[in-house]
Amino acid sequence: MPELPEVETLARALRPALVGRTVLQADLRWKRTLAVPSPPKFKQQIIGQKIIDVSRRAKYFILHLSSFHLLIHPRMSGDLLVVLGGYEPDKHDRLLLKLSDNATFIFNDARKFGRVWLTADPAPVLADLGPEPLSETFTSSWLFAALRARRRQLKPLLLDQTFLAGLGNIYTDESLHRAKLHPLRLSNSVTEDEAAALCHSVRAVLEEGIRRNGASIDWVYRGGEFQNHFRVYGRTGQPCPVCGTAVERITVGQRGTHFCPACQPISPPGDST
DNA sequence: AGAAATACCCGTACGC
DNA sequence: TGCGTACGGGTATTTC
Numbered sequence: 001m002p003e004l005p006e007v008e009t010l011a012r013a014l015r016p017a018l019v020g021r022t023v024l025q026a027d028l029r030w031k032r033t034l035a036v037p038s039p040p041k042f043k044q045q046i047i048g049q050k051i052i053d054v055s056r057r058a059k060y061f062i063l064h065l066s067s068f069h070l071l072i073h074p075r076m077s078g079d080l081l082v083v084l085g086g087y088e089p090d091k092h093d094r095l096l097l098k099l100s101d102n103a104t105f106i107f108n109d110a111r112k113f114g115r116v117w118l119t120a121d122p123a124p125v126l127a128d129l130g131p132e133p134l135s136e137t138f139t140s141s142w143l144f145a146a147l148r149a150r151r152r153q154l155k156p157l158l159l160d161q162t163f164l165a166g167l168g169n170i171y172t173d174e175s176l177h178r179a180k181l182h183p184l185r186l187s188n189s190v191t192e193d194e195a196a197a198l199c200h201s202v203r204a205v206l207e208e209g210i211r212r213n214g215a216s217i218d219w220v221y222r223g224g225e226f227q228n229h230f231r232v233y234g235r236t237g238q239p240c241p242v243c244g245t246a247v248e249r250i251t252v253g254q255r256g257t258h259f260c261p262a263c264q265p266i267s268p269p270g271d272s273t
Numbered sequence: 274a275g276a277a278a279t280a281c282c283c284g285t286a287c288g289c
Numbered sequence: 290t291g292c293g294t295a296c297g298g299g300t301a302t303t304t305c
Contacts, residue, residue: 111282
């Protein structure tokens with residue numbers, strides 16, 4: 001579930017409790033959670049490291065340590081928290097870091113999809129990611145050129161992290177609805193104005209998600225309230241907030257896809273076909 | 274190149 | 290109530 005806004009919210013919320021503390025013990029409770037390096041090396045490398053900073057890239061949560069970077073990708077059901085004082089591990093905790101001042105950093109992940117990397121150089125792990133949608137490099141002119149350069153359906157393309165980094169199923173559906181673009185529209189059919197609208201919508205949806213502290217669907221991430229403001233996601237059969245037409249749900253590339261058939265026609269405006 | 278299928282997982286919702 | 294099963298979600302991998 002965590003997409004860009006949820007990971008950003010976690011990074012902002014946990015930063016004050018993490019920065020400055022030192023890793024005293026590491027407890028890896030499910031070995032496949034660790035992508036890199038081997039478990040013995042992991043423990044040896046991370047113990048004694050001081051947390052210098054906390055950040056995010058795409059959906060990766062990043063701990064900047066004295067000599068390493070700890071990257072955590074929560075995938076679907078991963079959750080992060082810091083507990084001050086005593087802590088009794090949960091059944092689904094995958095990695096526990098005991099920190100100085102009696103704090104514990106916890107990576108909990110019921111579905112075991114999440115992965116963790118400990119590396120001196122995070123660049124190779126992040127190498128294939130597309131631009132950050134909230135950065136200055138994500139402009140309507142870049143998006144227009146990038147869309148025209150490919151011939152793919154918009155929904156799978158926006159979910160492709162090498163095209164644009166950070167959107168998941170929810171924010172993609174919401175972005176396409178706000179831009180009035182059908183999820184099956186081919187990327188090379190998008191006009192300059194539509195690309196500008198999509199660029200603006202992606203930013204607006206992500207910013208609203210962050211402003212509302214993320215979405216709390218799928219029982220995992222708590223705290224946010226953006227789920228109360230979805231316009232199409234998970235609203236199959238309910239009225240589109242813009243025009244009142246019932247929201248439809250189709251499957252695109254094995255993903256549930258929600259859209260308003262009236263606001264998001266399959267054909268570009270003016271195209272009688 | 275890109276589409277499609279598959280694997281990885283398990284809490285939840287749903288049907289009986 | 291309890292049991293069985295389909296489902297969803299992000300991404301790596303494989304196959305077409």
